[in-house]
Amino acid sequence: MAARLTTYVVVGIVAATLIAGLMVGAQRDDNDGPVDLIVFNGKVYTADGSGSMAEAVAVRGNQILRVGSNRDINRLRRPQTVVVDALGAAVLPGFNDASAHFIDGGVALDAVDLHDAATIEEIQARVRAWAEAHPDRPWIIGGGWDSGAFAAGPTRQLLDAAVADRPAYLLSRDGRAAWFNTKALRRAGITRHTQAPVEGVIVKELRGGSPTGVLKGTAVALAARVVPRTTRDDRARGLRAAIREAHRNGVTSVQDIIARPDDFMLYDEARREGDLNVRIYTSINVDGVSESEALTQIEALTSQYPDDPIFKMGGARVAIDGPVESFGAAMLQPYEGKTEDAGPDRVDPDAFNRFVRLLDRRGWQLTAEASGDRAVRMALDAIEHAARSNAPPERGRRHRIEGVELVDAVDVPRFGRLGAIATIHPLFGNPTTERLDAWTDAVGAERASRAWPSASIVSARGKLAFGSGWPEAPLNPMAAIHTAVNRTTIDGLPEGGWNDGERVSVKRAINAFTSVPAYASFDEQRKGSLKKGMLADLVVLSGDIFENPDAQLAGTTVAVTIFDGKIVYRRSATSTN
Secondary structure, eight states: HHHHHHHHHHHHHHHHHHHHHHHHHHHHHHHOOOOOEESSSSSEOOOOOSSOEESEEETTEEEEEEEEEEHHTTTTTTTTTTEEETTTTTEEEEEEEEOOOOHHHHHHSSEEETOOOOSSHHHHHHHHHHHOOTTOOOEEEEEOOGGGGEEEEOOOOHHTTTOSSSSSSETTTTTEEEEOOOOHHHTTOTTOOOOOOOEEEEOTTTTTTTTEEEEEEEEEHHHTSOOOOOOOOHHHHHHHHHHHHHHHHEEEEEEEEEEHHHHHHHHHHHTTTTTOEEEEEEEEEEESSHHHHHHHHHHHHHHHHHHHHSSSEEEEEEOOOOOTTTTTTTOSSOTTTTTSSOOOSSHHHHHHHHHHHHHHHTTEEEEEOOOOOOHHHHHHHHHHHHHHOOOOOOTOOOOOESSOOOTTTTTHHHOOOOHEEEEEEGGGGGOHHHHHHHHHHEEEEEEHHHHOHHHHHHTTTTTTEOOOBBBBSOSHHHHHHHHHHOOOOOOOTTTOOOOGGGGOOOOHHHHTTHHHHHHTTOTTTSSSSSSSSSSSEEEESSSSSTTSSSHGGOOOOOOEEETTTTEEEEEEOEEEE
16 A cells, blocks of 8 residues: 555656646746747737737747737847837738739739829820830730829820820729720720620710720720730739739738639649748639539639638639729619619529528638629628528638628628628728719719718628729728728828718728738638737838827838748838847
8 A cells, every 4th residue: 555655646746747847848938949030119909809009029930929018028039039120110910901813913013003193194104114115015004094194084095195006905093994095996996886885885085986095894805805815924923023012011911813713823833832922812703604613613622722821712702793983883773863774783683692502501602792782782682591591601601792882771780790791992992082073973972971881880790801902903001091090092182081980990990901801711710910829920010000090091101021920021121130
């Protein structure tokens, strides 16, 4: 008995020693192990749902080790630690763009950029300079023009004055209209006799009816079809350029709607080679594809590109309608001054409900592109139909409604009730005079007063995510956050903001670019917030956006971008070893 008791005592002592050793080891793991990177002296917003702030972040490998005070984090510093002094500026999770055509955006960087061109003379100068710098290009391609730069609208003659020896194709800033020179119109066979397709407009001269050179909506495709398609090499270069642009803007994750299956292979190849330094979540565009073919496609892609922290497949994207201001949105009531025209009927509701039910049954995510209030209701109806028909998927329902511009008051609470995620493009609602006039002309003052209902959706406990829509708008989360928070242009117009009741707080806007998109891609367990164990994707800004955001947001830029624990962009010398 004594011997047995002695054995028990010895075993107990050994066990206690092992446990104590593990506890000390765990403490040493934080305090004495290698710390690869520290960001300190910042206004650290964790975006973890608590609204909490801190001063510093410690990173080990590609994960966050600790978030806390300057004093606590600086204790972990070692000789090899890379140190970033935030200089009192905001420190956030890396931005997650919830809606972009990422590779297309990268390709567009190698084209004529007209986004901030304010006059026709400046536009012509940029077109002319690009044409001279690229004498071997068969087409002049670019975009970003805004109608506000023209006294009476763009014309083929104005574009001919800049370049006449080659066809030219320039998309508008919102991607909803295109401007062609005479040579491009001839190449496409567009004449005074050409009829516009449904939901499209060929703008024609009042005298004679010749095309002015501007095509809108679906009519853009009439000429775009003769523009040379980008090659695989073009798109590979575009992907590399897009990654650089993302880092410059603090973007570490992107949610891409893919229309070209080859792009999946480009992403996968870049991942395998270690060059995919952004996290990509994709959905496949199934417009014009039969139901059975769409389900087969999604099954194959989901199997080929399963859950992965760098690149993975999501679900299906279906476009229900187009934008409001170009009369392409599906509306509950007719457009202003049009007794019958309430927009297109692209999607059969019964067929759409069935397709969403089948997606939901397999646990796949729907992304429904819906701008107008009727299209939004159709998407919500389909999600509700799926919820009634199917048991909840194992990982839950996170269906998305993309490009939301107008929602009927009756439908706003349904976002929270159904768990639907609303993706809004703040820069599509940048309240320039031209856009405000276009909205009022399209839907009248009352409906225009409910446009881009960010605050309403948040108040109804809906999930709000923000995306750029790049390349239709700049890949610039800070500009989008400014618009969402202040409801003004960068210049502060209109005074007091457009529909200022739909303003959201700075923290809500940051959540819409960080934690909510992570939730929308089933990734909230590893990114989107700053806390221990999360992937070390961070952005350090140039100023403190939490103090006086009305004045600070417009001029704040990205100082440092950190992806997977490594600095991938630095605007200025804000870090030392």
